[in-house]
Amino acid sequence: MSVPQPDSDEVVEQCENCAVKTPHNVSIKLITESNKEENTAFSREPYRITECSQCGAKTRQRMNDA
Known part of the structure; x- marks a missing residue:
């Protein structure tokens, strides 16, 4: 399977x-x-949102997990 090259605003991740x-x-x-x-x-938290450019799967991860 060929992996597409990332655009400048994309990150290659698993x-x-x-x-x-x-x-x-x-x-x-x-x-x-x-x-x-x-x-x-006061209840807002930053989340890292990722979307796969190949399959469209989305994930979100809370940045301040303490």
């Missing part, structure tokens, strides 16, 4: 779905973790 290293679009997104109306501004 894809759990494809089971090979493929180009991924990677971004950081702030996600609100609280469902409560009050203090939602």
